[in-house]
Amino acid sequence: MTSAAPVATESGVPLRKPRIGLLGIMQALYDHMIPGITERQSGYAREIADRLADVADWTVGRPVKDRTDAEEVMREFVNADLDGVMVVLLTYGPAMRVARLFNENRLPVLLANIQPEPQVTAAWDMADMTYNQGIHGAQDTANAMVRADRSFEVITDDWRAPEFAERVDRWARSARAITAWKSLKVGIFGYAMNDMGDIRVDENALLRALGPEISFVAPGDLYRGSLEVPGAEVDALIAWENARFEVDPDLTAAEREDHARMQLAIEKILVERGYRAYSTHFDAIGEDGRFRRLPLAAASSLMAKGYGYGAEGDALAAAMVYAGHQLIGEGHFTEMYAMDFPSDSILMSHMGEGNWRVARDDEPVRLIHRELGIGRLEAPPTFLFRYRPGPATLACLVSLGGERFRLVVAEGEVLDAAPLPQLEMPYGQFRPDSGVRACMDGWLAAGGPHHQVLNVGRHAEDWRVFCRSSGIEFVQV
Known part of the structure; x- marks a missing residue:
């Protein structure tokens, strides 16, 4: 096939x-x-x-x-x-x-x-x-x-x-x-993470008010699709990665092939079913019983190709990353991990998914072997890079109930901070223009969720116009 x-x-x-x-x-x-x-x-x-x-x-x-x-x-x-x-x-x-x-x-x-x-x-x-x-x-x-x-x-x-x-x-x-959102389909592989409240949304209200449609994909479709990927396509993707990235010699042939098959199978499903954004939740993949590892590197490269992505079944974040692509370019999925008060910044990262097009220019993007216990699976190939220093903007979508939505935005700067050598996933330190204390006070008061889209540059005004034109409440913190 x-x-x-x-x-x-x-x-x-x-x-x-x-x-x-x-x-x-x-x-x-x-x-x-x-x-x-x-x-x-x-x-x-x-x-x-x-x-x-x-x-x-x-x-x-x-x-x-x-x-x-x-x-x-x-x-x-x-x-x-x-x-x-x-x-x-x-x-x-x-x-x-x-x-x-x-x-x-x-x-x-x-x-x-x-x-x-x-x-x-x-x-x-x-x-x-x-x-x-x-x-x-x-x-x-x-x-x-x-x-x-x-x-x-x-x-x-x-x-x-x-x-x-x-x-x-x-x-x-x-x-x-906005027009792209009106025809957007978001595919969720498996289900959304249990008990995670800020990613929940009334799917009918989202469709009526803004346009994105959420549907669910059986993990079995991904498993069967990965088996059907032709070997020549696997070889071509691996060869491209070898030419484009710094590849960890500890990565095994089995890890590379598993990753390539999952990425190509995911994209085939996205293309054939008209999805421009998606999510794969680690529990849905891990509990299925047929997969050996999580498709983390796949999310990075598919974001780099213009697809929206949200982890843990987060359709709102996936839709926001896609909107970030369409409004600004180079949308990147991330979340706030921890506050660093001495530098007045926030450590941004996620489990391993990140758009490598926002990586800093003076360091190679690495594809690494990485031990990861989440999902109780084997080591998933992961892209490792630091965010490009300079101006950046975070944005997220808040579901307020019914057809009411709010967009929370923070402008700031990715710091040219010292490396964190123990981190094996994409990361950067974001210093909000308003300072960590005021930014986080405003973010939490507005109900801002823990998944965001990051774009390089200052783009609060872009998001403000997007909101005015689509009837979304805009809050800058």
Whole structure:
């Protein structure tokens, strides 16, 4: 049997550009006042898209002037499988023409409060006033969306300014992540860890409110799949690892083959069943009775390929790692292990799963032989690396009951700290900008769970926009 799962590659999975529609709103009244205004403002809309070509792939709709036009263009955007819609008032346009549209719309929306010219001058006549009068149309349209209780983002700026492109880029990436979440399937191999409360969620509420769907995979599917992986694919993965990583000579051939077969079997299941995130709980693997070791290294390399991952059956963490990939790139699963008060930092790590793309650049990533009693199985090959020093952001999703969710975020810095030679798993020391005491007080008060996604860089504002556009409460600590 031939496996459908591709062998890991150095490039991973590149993120595509966000796909965004530009909905330009006008009204027919001005056609009689200023002949040619529709063509002129339509050109303005195309100029905006051209200027933002590096930010997204744009679909510019024809200017809409009534309810029928607007709803037809929006249907075209939905049918084109776009990630979101940027609304631009090309002139004033009464909101009642789009009120029902935005009440029913489910695509992320950005209301760009912009105008063709950045400055009012003495040369302006009535035509110039009309070309640049989108501001009160934006007010009317925003009022309609607020009344409809729809989440949306707003940007007011000179559309030629670099800051405008930066803010549109942030929103477009959040729209891409939100859209990806709406079709996300999370596969849980076995079951979630018993008695671990902060990973629990009402699966129906999560699906209704945000989109991720949780389903469970029999460990037997993984066992049978690992037996069916062709030997040539096993050899290819091992050869790739030999070329890419520093491989521990103590690793046995049996350990390498077991690991490779489990990774390839997991990915084959993910590909064939449409999962973009997953979890393997050590008890579910250990208690099955057919496995020799845990698939820890598999989680590291599959995260590096763009899959979401959460340990112990944590679907919320798996979904967050996937969102971290889509919003920012290089999502990394981790948890807070211990506080170090002298350095005002927190030791971050997990049992052995970690995205090696966040490893520091001046040390090799090692694939090691490692004795591990958890799961009561044999030694699992594990990637060992230290996190890259520099700015970093932690984020986690809190289920508040029903369809209410909260996202807790902390910005800070991964310290260039001394190695911890006894640790045989990925690790780093994260110093929150607010300090350990204030950060942890806020984290616990907000109900932040113990599994997180870490991204390199400062990205609280990215997560804030993601929350505003998806109706999630945002808390920064």
